[in-house]
Amino acid sequence: MNRIKEVGIVLWSELKQASRDRKILIIIAIYVILLGIGMKQSVTLSQTFSASLFRVFLFSRTPIPYELLLFYFVSIAALPLFSLMLSYDSISGGISNMTIRNLAVRVKRSSIITGKFLAQVLTNASVNLTLYLMAALYMFWETRHLMLSQTLQLWIYLTVFMIYFTSLGLLMSNITTKPHRSLYIGVALIIGLIFVSSYESVAWMSPYNYYINGFHILAGNTAKVAESIISMLGFSALFFGASFFIFRRRDL
Amino acid sequence: MKYAIETKNLAKKFGFRIVVDSVNLKVPEGSVTALVGENGAGKTTTLSMISGLVRPTLGQMIILGKDISETDVIREDVGVALQKSSFDPHRKALDTLMFYASLKGIKKEDARVECTELLKKVDMEEHAETRIKEMSHGMLKMMEFANALIGDPRVLILDEPASGLDPEYYHKLKELIKGFGKNKTVLLASHNLDFVSEVCDHVAVMHKGKIMIQEKEKKLAHGKALEKVFVDLMKKF
Numbered sequence: 001m002n003r004i005k006e007v008g009i010v011l012w013s014e015l016k017q018a019s020r021d022r023k024i025l026i027i028i029a030i031y032v033i034l035l036g037i038g039m040k041q042s043v044t045l046s047q048t049f050s051a052s053l054f055r056v057f058l059f060s061r062t063p064i065p066y067e068l069l070l071f072y073f074v075s076i077a078a079l080p081l082f083s084l085m086l087s088y089d090s091i092s093g094g095i096s097n098m099t100i101r102n103l104a105v106r107v108k109r110s111s112i113i114t115g116k117f118l119a120q121v122l123t124n125a126s127v128n129l130t131l132y133l134m135a136a137l138y139m140f141w142e143t144r145h146l147m148l149s150q151t152l153q154l155w156i157y158l159t160v161f162m163i164y165f166t167s168l169g170l171l172m173s174n175i176t177t178k179p180h181r182s183l184y185i186g187v188a189l190i191i192g193l194i195f196v197s198s199y200e201s202v203a204w205m206s207p208y209n210y211y212i213n214g215f216h217i218l219a220g221n222t223a224k225v226a227e228s229i230i231s232m233l234g235f236s237a238l239f240f241g242a243s244f245f246i247f248r249r250r251d252l
Numbered sequence: 253m254k255y256a257i258e259t260k261n262l263a264k265k266f267g268f269r270i271v272v273d274s275v276n277l278k279v280p281e282g283s284v285t286a287l288v289g290e291n292g293a294g295k296t297t298t299l300s301m302i303s304g305l306v307r308p309t310l311g312q313m314i315i316l317g318k319d320i321s322e323t324d325v326i327r328e329d330v331g332v333a334l335q336k337s338s339f340d341p342h343r344k345a346l347d348t349l350m351f352y353a354s355l356k357g358i359k360k361e362d363a364r365v366e367c368t369e370l371l372k373k374v375d376m377e378e379h380a381e382t383r384i385k386e387m388s389h390g391m392l393k394m395m396e397f398a399n400a401l402i403g404d405p406r407v408l409i410l411d412e413p414a415s416g417l418d419p420e421y422y423h424k425l426k427e428l429i430k431g432f433g434k435n436k437t438v439l440l441a442s443h444n445l446d447f448v449s450e451v452c453d454h455v456a457v458m459h460k461g462k463i464m465i466q467e468k469e470k471k472l473a474h475g476k477a478l479e480k481v482f483v484d485l486m487k488k489f
Contacts, residue, residue, distance in 0.1 A: 009354050017342075097338075098334075099339065100338075101338040102334065102399065104304060105304055105327065105334075
């Protein structure tokens with residue numbers, strides 16, 4: 001069987017499993033509720049504080065849809081933990097309950113890890129796309145301004161940010177065989193990365209150094225956005241590569 | 253003699269502990285070979301390395317002429333039944349087998365026919381819609397066995413296939429393995445020496461990670477009960 005077909009089968013199986021997994025469904029529900037509240041608050045806050053927000057983004061030459069920007073900041077604050085919660089036990093969970101063993105005797109390990117990673121990215125991206133489209137509709141309802149194109153641009157940037165944390169979660173699920181340890185280390189790293197972003201000399205290592213650049217999409221500063229996307233995708237590739245390296249050598 | 257499975261100086265260390273030590277195993281094509289030995293002798297680790305679940309520290313493994321020493325090399329034409337069931341507990345029996353059939357590249361409709369047939373073969377056709385989590389230990393063992401048979405592989409690796417089976421499934425398993433004749437090569441690990449003497453034609457005795465003896469079952473047992481022979485051997489080692 002060719003590699004793409006193998007990855008496809010693992011990916012499809014992971015998506016089906018996720019749709020039945022109570023834990024994943026609860027995590028998604030909590031995230032959706034949180035962002036739903038955030039959506040409502042973003043519109044309220046932007047209407048209340050639009051004048052002061054205007055002063056913050058005064059240097060922008062294009063008008064900023066503040067409600068969308070605020071929603072972006074709300075979603076990006078919740079996203080790291082959400083991504084980690086979806087990915088922290090992808091490998092360690094399979095090792096601890098041994099379900100990965102029957103897979104590993106039939107499919108190349110590279111296909112298993114790629115399929116699992118793609119399933120998490122797809123699940124996460126679809127949940128966020130649904131939320132962003134709902135946000136666009138809600139904001140249109142409230143403000144009579146349709147911001148579909150800006151919404152989609154922000155979603156793409158958010159997806160890159162999510163890929164960083166999903167690949168980090170995948171790496172955490174590879175370095176230990178106990179899912180709860182993967183989660184603890186992952187949470188500690190998320191907190192650590194926030195601190196790292198506040199030190200100028202090492203800030204480039206943290207995704208929090210780039211997340212603010214999301215509003216440059218709305219302001220039309222593509223160079224800044226491209227630089228951030230390349231950095232975050234570079235780190236994601238590094239984490240995925242390390243996961244792949246560990247998983248190939250691991251005893252199951 | 254042609255060998256379906258061959259290991260050369262196969263070794264595994266966990267930390268400082270040598271679990272498998274320079275194992276040179278030769279499994280003749282069409283034979284049913286048993287790895288026997290006391291607990292911790294290294295049987296499961298040896299089978300896990302051959303199955304691709306555990307990475308050897310040293311050595312080479314060849315199955316049907318193909319070097320499979322790396323974990324990321326697919327063991328084509330090989331079916332594996334693990335000691336402990338490792339199926340998704342929420343899936344139903346038929347769906348489980350069909351999923352693993354899809355991983356072998358078998359089309360959905362063909363997989364349905366083959367997996368239904370396999371469930372019938374292991375006396376589990378009435379459990380096709382039973383979820384894995386609702387199954388008894390014996391049923392899970394038979395599911396593992398049926399899973400190993402998907403795609404009609406030429407080589408079977410079975411880790412403790414008979415442990416914990418009730419008499420009915422035990423009898424069924426023996427009949428199925430005997431029925432393979434020379435069409436399949438089977439390498440199994442077992443504690444059950446009655447089972448081994450009934451179904452196996454070759455025996456390899458493992459002790460402290462090494463293969464001490466590898467003989468035809470008849471030659472090793474020499475008309476005596478295999479259990480008695482094994483106990484005597486252990487005293488010598």
